[in-house]
Amino acid sequence: MGEFRGVVGPYWSLRSVVGGVEWEAEPERVRIATPAERLRANARSSGELL
Template structure:
């Protein structure tokens, strides 16, 4: 599987279906960052898929809520 563009919203099915933005590569792993902020995590590419439109909307809503609470910039 080819690495996506930075910023692509993905779902990591290997980590409780966490949603995150692709940030780059770390050896054989893909680095994802939660949409609503927080530390990046390593994901195995075979456990990652593109987020659906509904999952992207939910993640972006969570980010806006976190921003309104002052948790992210």
């Protein structure tokens, strides 16, 4: 799961919600995370287990 950071040519630049190195993705392969996916990612970033 990544946070949108901007546009780099034909790609979108994304970065992990907990920081780290950005990566590029084709916009047609990106989708909005489901509520369950966001909950799991938030739990992992704070060290919790779901």
